[in-house]
Amino acid sequence: MYMRKIIIGVMGPGDKASQKDMDNAFEIGKLIAQEKWVLLSGGRKQGVMNAASKGAKSANGLTIGIIPTKDNENTTEFADITIITGMGSARNNINVLSSNVVIACGMGAGAASEVALALKAKKHIILLTDNEEAKVFFQKLDKEHIHLANNPKEVMSITKTLIV
Amino acid sequence: MYMRKIIIGVMGPGDKASQKDMDNAFEIGKLIAQEKWVLLSGGRKQGVMNAASKGAKSANGLTIGIIPTKDNENTTEFADITIITGMGSARNNINVLSSNVVIACGMGAGAASEVALALKAKKHIILLTDNEEAKVFFQKLDKEHIHLANNPKEVMSITKTLIV
Amino acid sequence: MYMRKIIIGVMGPGDKASQKDMDNAFEIGKLIAQEKWVLLSGGRKQGVMNAASKGAKSANGLTIGIIPTKDNENTTEFADITIITGMGSARNNINVLSSNVVIACGMGAGAASEVALALKAKKHIILLTDNEEAKVFFQKLDKEHIHLANNPKEVMSITKTLIV
């Protein structure tokens, strides 16, 4: 009767995100909102987390931030709901367990940990990044669960095939 | 511009909840939803967690469950959004950090840990329980942050004074 | 062939510990070390955590601190081994899960959360405190797992009956 909401996690660099990563994240966030899915991110007011949340809000979506710190001091203003974990990077595992599909938009140490933790949890992950070594490495680890996309639209069409 | 949503956490026993605890939790959940606040609970399909979520959905509210297990097998159907922690009772700290105000509806070991963790985090807590020893003990620990209520309506009027 | 070490957790207030709490904690730590058991504490350089670790080291024991922060800046010098969790009070659940027996020496919000989490995990807990309301409350929650002691020697004799 009640339908649990579908949650799409968008992961990626914070202060080291490229402009392209952030543009992609904004677009992906917007497209997720247009599907009426919930956008989940790491919640900080930087880089991919901020941009994806902003994109989702631009399309009137619902946004969740899973916050590593013990309060909202560094939280993006575009997170409607903040889950305060106070547990630093250990919260990365919550990010992936809570997401129906994980999207890595760009690549850094934090995103790499989330992709790896998602693989450990047998989640499907879509990579949108110029980091070719990341694609090669993660596909070698688990070809079945790693999907490659070239732009936000491809990310979305792959996501739709994974949400059944 | 964007307003972060207000989150009210309702904590209480699972399989050992009394009928009165569950009735109170349902009513509190409903009243929270009527205020357009988000209802946060521990998310299991038992006792106070289930009843508060059901009450909030009866008034068309938004409900979040912070799940101790690694999947939704034992999750209440009345949780719109589930945050899967896979970290057992350590998630109790997330419950309280994420809540603007914590309401303990009934009392057991889990709820006691949440009240204590909430005190540690300097959160305000409202107790609605017949367990007089709990009231005495927690008020002795921190009179400023422990508030006593006799019924769901009192819970709500106290909550309103705490949300500024 | 190899024998897993027995771990005794000593919990209690940090900066609000009374002198008596710290004296008791020192003595309990020493007695634990004399039994060749490992002393586990929350690891901060304050109050009961510091005193219990210091007591165990005075008898050449092995001491572990489960650290809430992301580094050892505020860690007691008397912890031989520090497990850095970076997860704040959520680490309290690790404290109790890792202990064969939990001893609460003194009482505050943190210790109360550990007693409650230990009850949730069906651990045995020994209370040594002047806080009579704590004794009444926790014994009402679970008479089987809460044990009362009047001094460090009683704590140890009860502990021995629980370690089989």
Added chain:
Amino acid sequence: MYMRKIIIGVMGPGDKASQKDMDNAFEIGKLIAQEKWVLLSGGRKQGVMNAASKGAKSANGLTIGIIPTKDNENTTEFADITIITGMGSARNNINVLSSNVVIACGMGAGAASEVALALKAKKHIILLTDNEEAKVFFQKLDKEHIHLANNPKEVMSITKTLIV
């Protein structure tokens, strides 16, 4: 006066570990114990975690397991001290925060998450693996903190340069 013990974390695959990974892990564990360092692992009775702990015990070392489950049912017998987290793969962050140096012996999703989390925490990591793509990927992420070794002896000589 009291010297905190040095902890070396050895990470690697569980049930998918190769025989060579396990042989390397055993040897590394033994060498760590000979330096009087503490061996930290993920604690399960499989693969690299088990082999490294066994190697350390063969040289009379002290071994710690950071356990993902809520009890010791699947814990290696070669762990002297078990820290029970009950938090699944989120404990991987504790593994790396608690280690002075992280050694990845072999490569899988779990080990990849630990290498990435260690980079996030600015820890030094030594990779001993045939997975060339892992070396290329992680060195690209952070050349300063990723060190490559070809055998257990090289692992140890690099570790010594990192422990000052």
